[in-house]
Amino acid sequence: MAIDVDIHRTLAGPHRPFSLDVRFRSEHARIVLYGPSGSGKSLTLRAIAGLVTPDQGRIVVHGQTWFDTGQRICLPAPARRVGYLFQDYALFPHLTVGQNVAFGLGADWRNPSRRSLPEAARHWLAAFELDGLTDRYPWQISGGQQQRVALARALAPDPQLLLLDEPFAALDPPLRARMREHLLALQSRLGLQMLMITHDPSDVEALGECVLEIREGRIDADARTSGVTG
Amino acid sequence: MALDIWQPLLLSLKVALWATGLNLLLGVATAFALSRWRSRLSHLLDAMFTLPLVLPPTVLGYYLLVLLGRRGAFGAWLEHWGINPVFTWQGAVIASTLAAFPLVYKAARAAFESLDPQLESAARVLGLSHLAVFFRVSLPLASRGIVAGALLAFARALGEFGATLMIAGNLPGRTQTLSVAIYSAIEAGDEAGANTLVVVASLTCIVVLLLAGRLTRGHTPQRVV
Numbered sequence: 001m002a003i004d005v006d007i008h009r010t011l012a013g014p015h016r017p018f019s020l021d022v023r024f025r026s027e028h029a030r031i032v033l034y035g036p037s038g039s040g041k042s043l044t045l046r047a048i049a050g051l052v053t054p055d056q057g058r059i060v061v062h063g064q065t066w067f068d069t070g071q072r073i074c075l076p077a078p079a080r081r082v083g084y085l086f087q088d089y090a091l092f093p094h095l096t097v098g099q100n101v102a103f104g105l106g107a108d109w110r111n112p113s114r115r116s117l118p119e120a121a122r123h124w125l126a127a128f129e130l131d132g133l134t135d136r137y138p139w140q141i142s143g144g145q146q147q148r149v150a151l152a153r154a155l156a157p158d159p160q161l162l163l164l165d166e167p168f169a170a171l172d173p174p175l176r177a178r179m180r181e182h183l184l185a186l187q188s189r190l191g192l193q194m195l196m197i198t199h200d201p202s203d204v205e206a207l208g209e210c211v212l213e214i215r216e217g218r219i220d221a222d223a224r225t226s227g228v229t230g
Numbered sequence: 231m232a233l234d235i236w237q238p239l240l241l242s243l244k245v246a247l248w249a250t251g252l253n254l255l256l257g258v259a260t261a262f263a264l265s266r267w268r269s270r271l272s273h274l275l276d277a278m279f280t281l282p283l284v285l286p287p288t289v290l291g292y293y294l295l296v297l298l299g300r301r302g303a304f305g306a307w308l309e310h311w312g313i314n315p316v317f318t319w320q321g322a323v324i325a326s327t328l329a330a331f332p333l334v335y336k337a338a339r340a341a342f343e344s345l346d347p348q349l350e351s352a353a354r355v356l357g358l359s360h361l362a363v364f365f366r367v368s369l370p371l372a373s374r375g376i377v378a379g380a381l382l383a384f385a386r387a388l389g390e391f392g393a394t395l396m397i398a399g400n401l402p403g404r405t406q407t408l409s410v411a412i413y414s415a416i417e418a419g420d421e422a423g424a425n426t427l428v429v430v431a432s433l434t435c436i437v438v439l440l441l442a443g444r445l446t447r448g449h450t451p452q453r454v455v
Contacts, residue, residue, distance in 0.1 A: 046351075049351075049355050050354075050355075051351050051354065051355070076354075077351075077354040077355050078354060078355075078356075078357040078358060078359065080355075081357070082355060083355075084351075084352065084355040086348055086351075086352060088348065090346070090348040090349050090351070090352040092349060092352075092353075092367060093349075093371070094370045094371055103353070103356055103366075104356030104357050104358075107357045107358055107359070107362060108362065109361070109362050109365045109366065110365075110366070111366050111370075153356070154356075157356060157357060
């Protein structure tokens with residue numbers, strides 16, 4: 001379960017160009033990218049998901065090359081099969097909770113029907129105790145429920161890597177602690193590798209198996225050796 | 231002189247429906263393309279696509295004549311295939327489509343640009359092709375703005391006069407739309423006929439507005455998070 005990232009990208013910033021220079025390799029199940037806002041964490045996560053294209057470098061996940069400028073390989077986002085939990089969840093406001101969870105289960109041109117949800121969608125709705133909310137719209141449920149919907153939606157298509165963008169930032173502290181435990185239990189039960197970005201030290205403490213510190217677009221810890229902590 | 235009300239009314243409705251349908255395809259596609267494509271040229275194109283809104287309809291009509299007339303560049307080519315849109319109801323559709331285009335284009339573009347880009351990213355990561363993202367996320371979320379623009383375009387096409395008169399002419403029963411018929415009746419001193427046609431035009435517009443209100447109210451409430 002190795003993830004090998006070595007990417008470079010320069011962006012025009014408001015004052016001076018921002019340059020991302022990220023290199024790490026890890027075989028841990030729970031990797032945490034820790035750093036202040038504006039350090040390039042989100043950009044790194046988006047590059048791994050295939051939502052932005054680095055100028056140069058390579059990304060190899062579980063032995064599969066997703067991106068390599070040398071070999072001219074750039075797998076499009078849909079082909080990478082990652083689960084992505086967005087910071088503000090990015091739930092589809094025109095679809096019900098059930099349709100949101102079923103969204104990634106069919107890739108054709110029509111949204112899932114409200115009436116007959118696929119088996120996998122119903123499984124994940126039940127696993128996250130969302131059965132009672134299936135026909136509600138995202139704006140009709142609480143923030144904690146929205147996060148569970150987003151997580152169920154990300155996991156339903158059976159991703160090979162879970163990417164989490166500040167997953168607990170929008171929750172209040174007691175709920176945050178509970179969701180951390182929930183995520184930890186879920187991760188170990190599924191055996192799914194996850195990469196999380198955060199600026200919250202408690203996230204690092206609770207979830208980080210391998211912690212990489214990122215500062216001004218650079219990862220300055222050499223995590224090529226195992227068990228490095230920030 | 232017996233005045234036929236149905237003929238111009240039905241022709242106007244037919245022309246306006248065609249113009250609205252064509253603009254739903256052309257306006258939405260153009261708006262989506264330009265909302266995603268950033269270059270200096272896109273500003274110029276945006277200005278060009280908005281032009282029919284501010285140009286006098288007679289200028290539009292003149293352009294169409296130059297382009298589609300028998301001696302026009304495009305017209306000569308069409309003639310070769312046996313098509314001549316001048317003095318036909320299809321010519322009226324072209325004039326109305328052009329005149330109403332900016333209303334759909336502007337509304338659709340504003341709707342696409344106000345979408346949260348994160349939602350499209352989420353759909354991509356969940357395995358959708360760009361085209362599937364368009365039909366499952368972008369289009370449904372922009373639909374309210376697009377429908378509002380289409381209704382305005384329908385009303386604009388229904389009332390189209392200047393460009394229509396120039397390209398389609400004023401042939402009773404063939405290209406004489408409601409607004410052109412009103413002009414004709416007044417020209418001919420037929421005040422009673424003009425009155426009837428004006429009442430019909432006004433009632434038609436009121437019905438369209440009532441339908442529009444119902445259509446937009448009938449939507450399920452969708453608040454963007």
